[in-house]
Amino acid sequence: MNALTNxxxxxxxxxxxxxxxxxxxxxxxxxxITFSHIFKKKPTINYPEKTRxxxxxxxxxxxxxxxxEGRENCTACGLCAVACPAEAITMEAAERQPGEEDLYRxxxxxxxxxxxxxxxxxxxxxxxxxxxxxxxxxxxxAPSDYQRKQFIYKKEDLLIxxxxxQPEEYKKALxxxxxxxxxx
Amino acid sequence: xxxxIDMALVIEKLVLIVIVVMAxxxxxxxxxxxxxxxxxxxxxxxxxxxxxxFGILQPLADGLKLFFKEEIIPNFSSKALFILGPSLAMLTxxxxxxxxxxxxxVHFFDRDISLQIADVNMGILYxxxxxxxxxxxxxxxxxxxxNKYSLMGALRAASQIIxxxxxxGISLIALLMVTGTLSLKEMVVAQQxxxxxxxxxxxxxLIFLICAFAECNRTPxxxxxxxxxxxxxxxxxxxxxKLGFYLFAEYVNMFISSVVMATLFFGGYDIPFLNExxxxxxxxxxxxxxxxxxxxxxxxxxxxxxxxxxxxxxxxQLMNLGWKVLIPLALFxxxxxxxxxxxxxxxxxx
Numbered sequence: 113m114n115a116l117t118n119x120x121x122x123x124x125x126x127x128x129x130x131x132x133x134x135x136x137x138x139x140x141x142x143x144x145i146t147f148s149h150i151f152k153k154k155p156t157i158n159y160p161e162k163t164r165x166x167x168x169x170x171x172x173x174x175x176x177x178x179x180x181e182g183r184e185n186c187t188a189c190g191l192c193a194v195a196c197p198a199e200a201i202t203m204e205a206a207e208r209q210p211g212e213e214d215l216y217r218x219x220x221x222x223x224x225x226x227x228x229x230x231x232x233x234x235x236x237x238x239x240x241x242x243x244x245x246x247x248x249x250x251x252x253x254a255p256s257d258y259q260r261k262q263f264i265y266k267k268e269d270l271l272i273x274x275x276x277x278q279p280e281e282y283k284k285a286l287x288x289x290x291x292x293x294x295x296x
Numbered sequence: 297x298x299x300x301i302d303m304a305l306v307i308e309k310l311v312l313i314v315i316v317v318m319a320x321x322x323x324x325x326x327x328x329x330x331x332x333x334x335x336x337x338x339x340x341x342x343x344x345x346x347x348x349x350f351g352i353l354q355p356l357a358d359g360l361k362l363f364f365k366e367e368i369i370p371n372f373s374s375k376a377l378f379i380l381g382p383s384l385a386m387l388t389x390x391x392x393x394x395x396x397x398x399x400x401x402v403h404f405f406d407r408d409i410s411l412q413i414a415d416v417n418m419g420i421l422y423x424x425x426x427x428x429x430x431x432x433x434x435x436x437x438x439x440x441x442x443n444k445y446s447l448m449g450a451l452r453a454a455s456q457i458i459x460x461x462x463x464x465g466i467s468l469i470a471l472l473m474v475t476g477t478l479s480l481k482e483m484v485v486a487q488q489x490x491x492x493x494x495x496x497x498x499x500x501x502l503i504f505l506i507c508a509f510a511e512c513n514r515t516p517x518x519x520x521x522x523x524x525x526x527x528x529x530x531x532x533x534x535x536x537x538k539l540g541f542y543l544f545a546e547y548v549n550m551f552i553s554s555v556v557m558a559t560l561f562f563g564g565y566d567i568p569f570l571n572e573x574x575x576x577x578x579x580x581x582x583x584x585x586x587x588x589x590x591x592x593x594x595x596x597x598x599x600x601x602x603x604x605x606x607x608x609x610x611x612x613q614l615m616n617l618g619w620k621v622l623i624p625l626a627l628f629x630x631x632x633x634x635x636x637x638x639x640x641x642x643x644x645x646x
Binding site: 139142143145146150153154155156 | 337338339340341342345601602604605606
């Protein structure tokens with residue numbers, strides 16, 4: 113029978129000699145191996161204090177974007193929902209009323225916008241489909257909750273903080289996204 | 297008056313007892329922490345580092361957790377024995393500290409205070425007697441649990457300790473031939489003046505070390521609590537602080553056997569290459585205690601290091617090693633030592 117690889121070694125079935133039979137040498141060798149591990153680098157990252165650096169294309173939780181004046185970008189066109197392979201996105205459109213111009217950028221907006229985070233596979237196709245730069249995947253991840261229904265993220269959960277009213281939270285939510293897009 | 301009680305002596309001994317018991321408990325506590333850290337480091341992990349700086353409060357958290365656990369005494373157990381088991385394990389573990397010479401004499405309040413609770417002239421026999429009693433804790437606990445796994449674990453522990461105690465005792469006889477005394481204090485004094493006993497009894501030390509591992513139920517001899525065969529071994533049915541006592545007793549045992557090994561073979565509180573008589577007595581006593589502790593730490597590290605290196609024996613291998621290897625080896629060592637001591641006694645020089 114041919115071996116699959118050339119790495120196979122026949123088992124050594126010779127009788128052990130005296131030094132091998134008292135095992136002390138082998139034990140000493142083994143202990144040296146474990147001892148050498150004291151000086152090895154530990155791969156663990158102290159998670160909450162330190163996080164692993166993400167790749168620039170990391171896809172985390174979704175964010176619904178606003179423009180510089182704080183108006184929602186989304187026009188409820190439904191392209192993201194269509195693009196979504198997991199069918200995690202649902203929305204309801206509504207017409208912008210007079211006087212709401214500082215809330216929504218265009219005449220149509222999403223009155224209800226929900227993403228089921230348990231269905232979402234974080235593929236980023238919604239981000240690619242969006243013609244208005246209204247949805248993108250942020251660097252936040254590891255959502256946790258006590259109930260499954262909490263994982264259906266509403267518009268309040270998704271919307272980015274207002275850039276003029278809450279500039280600090282806005283910057284935090286934006287993360288490195290802007291830099292990245294400018295670099296592209 | 298014959299029965300005049302020296303009150304100062306009583307107080308002195310009481311203080312010493314309290315210190316020794318507390319110290320062995322605290323050291324055992326931190327040995328559990330050290331075990332986790334050493335295990336982590338040997339396996340390229342970080343180990344507990346959340347409770348307090350570097351995780352040094354971890355043993356407190358562990359102990360507290362055990363205290364808050366529900367106390368379960370199974371209906372089908374013999375209740376008195378079930379409680380007696382862990383108490384006995386803990387008691388025997390702590391009792392051994394009484395005859396250990398922790399340090400030389402200190403001089404306070406115009407009194408020479410010996411840092412040894414009781415300088416019994418058969419100290420080492422006392423240690424052996426108490427350590428052998430420790431197996432009753434495991435046996436009673438395992439039997440009283442009325443559980444097959446517990447019983448198996450207890451049986452294993454008992455037969456293992458009996459097998460290894462023989463070899464340990466015989467290797468010790470050879471040592472006693474060299475030292476000519478059973479008192480631990482006198483042994484240390486002899487080692488202070490001459491060479492450490494390890495120089496005379498290397499083989500004896502090796503046998504003693506292996507047997508000490510077996511006596512402490514430490515890997516590779518931890519068959520009494522082999523998780524993958526016996527669930528938890530003798531303490532399957534135990535919960536809360538009773539379980540804590542068993543686990544804790546193991547670490548106290550480890551500490552005590554490290555102390556015994558350091559005292560018997562590595563000069564106890566002797567500081568090598570230093571004549572203690574030339575310096576201040578109190579400081580030397582303090583450094584002596586620290587020296588003993590340093591040796592003990594070394595031994596405890598060895599215990600852990602071996603634990604994370606060598607896999608557990610199979611039961612027949614364990615018995616083979618005990619009866620067919622260690623006992624003949626110990627007998628040979630005893631005969632050899634006896635012959636050499638006799639020759640030296642008759643005026644041979646070598």
